[in-house]
Amino acid sequence: MKGNWFQYARGFVTVKLVSGDADAFLAEAVSKLELWDISYARDGKLVFRVSLADFFRMRPILRRARARTRIMERSGLPFQMARLSRRKTFAAGMLGFVFMLFLLSTLVWDVQVEGTERIPAEQIRQAARAEGIYPFQWSFRLQDPSQLAEKLALRLPGASWVGVVKTGTRITITVVESTKPEEKPLESPRDLIAKTDAVVTRIVAENGRPKVQRNDRVRKGDVLISGIVGEGDRTKMVVSKGEVRGLVWHEYRIVSPLTTKTKGFTGEAHNRSYLLIGNRALQISGYGHEPFAQSEVLSDLKRFRIGNWTLPLGKYIEEEKEVVFEERKLTEAEAKAAGLAQARKELLAASGKGAVIKAEKLLHEHTENGKVILNVLFEVEQSIAVERPIVQSVP
Amino acid sequence: MPRVVRKLRNWTARILDLPQDVVLDLPRVTMIGGIQLTVENHRGVLHFSPESLRLAMEKGELEVTGQDLTIRNIGAEEVLVEGTITGVLLKR
Known part of the structure; x- marks a missing residue:
């Protein structure tokens, strides 16, 4: 049996035999043509279906049987197409819809940027725009994704790798950012000089020329590590670096109350x-x-x-x-100890990192108005270097 | 069919244990309930009305009786009849 769709595609008509010898017609038609759904209508007339091609071949048989027909119904694709060709606007709309769907699917609808932290996505979008990747761009105007990725990578100096993937109407740009070393602040040539009067206990010059030695006495403002290296005409100014530690004396006057x-x-x-x-x-x-x-x-x-x-x-x-x-109420000794402890803490905080109290000497001590007043000399080993820029003398 | 040929065919069918309808072009009638009937190996429609369908056979004819009969499909070899079938009559 042929499928129904086959008959539909070829087109068929439902025919009624209005007059004539039905048996004679059937006997001949059945052997030569293809009929189906043969039955009698309520009015006693033969009704059957026949394919469009066979309908025209049926004519001589009808004449021999002296029969007349009336077409009851036309079905199938050929008739539908004829009907469609009469409704031009509808057909145009149908075609237009398919065309629009195709057109819209060839557009780029969405550009996504992935994997960026330092490079702003907007910058990547701008670079992509310059290469022709932007929403509502025609897909067929885009180059090959691998070529696009290469060109994008050239436009983005901060990226070490760029990938472009097109899935349907979406373009995903994946960026791998290159890792950059930490930027150091620029430094100008300088000397390291003494912060206070001190006795040098340790000097290590990383850069520049040390001017003092261990156990040297230095005054405030003396150059410890010079930023000018070389002799005579062959001098050069450098950024001096290093660690200079020295013994520094601090005299403290401590007032500690006897009641807390x-x-x-x-x-x-x-x-x-x-x-x-x-x-x-x-x-x-x-x-x-x-x-x-x-x-x-x-x-x-x-x-x-x-x-x-x-x-x-x-x-x-x-x-x-x-x-x-x-x-x-505190005893004098307790007040003294509390005062000294407080003084040590303050001193270490003021002396900078790595400061060590080497010695302390009580110079004077007396009690008045419920307070213990102490004069103490602290000997602290601390960093004594401070930076001083070298100002070029104008000749 | 000549007599000799028919005898030979009969003999072949017996020896090879084949169904008779395949060898001898006999009609084969398949009925499903009282609503559908298939006749194979017919030789044309003699008469068709809502109450009866007469089909020509190799030998004689076959009449299907019933109400509201419809020939759903008809080919050179096969007829498919639908409707309320009340009887199948073979005439020699």
């Missing part, structure tokens, strides 16, 4: 909570407490939020803690 005041919490506390509406607070709980004589208040504010959106509502909790101050 310390703060402590008693553990008693009151909580008050508020409801925040806009910028107003409504106290909800924590009424009716006796206020403390001395207290400290800690507060905690919480705003309600939904996702990223902060609501104009919130909760505000105040914790009032009772505080007592305690006074403690």
Whole structure:
């Protein structure tokens, strides 16, 4: 049996035998033509279907049977095409739709940039635009992706590799950025000079010429490592670098009180909570407490939020803690030790990194008005070099 | 068909154990319930009406009776009839 679609493609008609000898017609037609769905209609007339080609070959048979036909229905592709050719606008619309679909699918709709951290995506997009990769560009106007990638890589100096992949209407540009060494600030020629009067304990010159030696006494402003190297006419200015450490003396006057005041919490506390509406607070709980004589208040504010959106509502909790101050009497020795410890800390902080206290000497000590007053000399080993730029003399 | 040929065919069918319809061009009627009937090896339509269909055979004829008969498909060898089939009659 032939498929229905085959008959549909060829086209067929439903025919009614209006008059004539049906049996005679059938006997001949069945052997010569291809008929199907042969039956009788309600009015007793023969109805059958025949393919379009056979319909025209049926005529001599009809004449011999003295039969007349009436076409009931035309079906199939040839008739549909004829109908379509009459509806020109519809046909044009159908064609137009297919054409538009094709046209739109040849456009580049989306350009995506991947793998960039330092190079801004906009810069890559601009470079791509210069090579013809931009949204609403025709696909057929683009070059081969590997060629495009090569040209893009030339346009992007910060990229070590560029890949261009086209999938349908989307172009993905993958960029691998080249790693760059850290940039150092520019330095001008300089000397290293002494920050204070000191005795040099260690000098290491990485660059430049050392002017002093270990155990030399230096005054403030003396050149330690010179940035001018060479002799006579053959001199050159360099950026001197190095480490110079020396013993430096600091005299400290320390005033240490004999009584100290310390703060402590008693553990008693009151909580008050508020409801925040806009910028107003409504106290909800924590009424009716006796206020403390001395207290400290800690507060905690919480705003309600939904996702990223902060609501104009919130909760505000105040914790009032009772505080007592305690006074403690110190002996002179304790006050002295506390004062010295404090002085050492301050000194080390002021002397810079790597400073070490080598010796300390108590010069003078006396007590007056409830305070211990000390004069102490500290001997500190610390870095004594500071930079001084070399200013070129104008001849 | 000449007598000799028919005898030879009969003999072949017996020896090789073949179905008779294949060898002797006999009609083969397949009926599905009372709604569909296939006749193979017919020799043309003699008469067709909603109540009966008479088909020519190699020998004699075959009549299908029923109501609202429709020839769904007809070829040189095969007929497919649909409708309410009430009887199949073979005439020699």
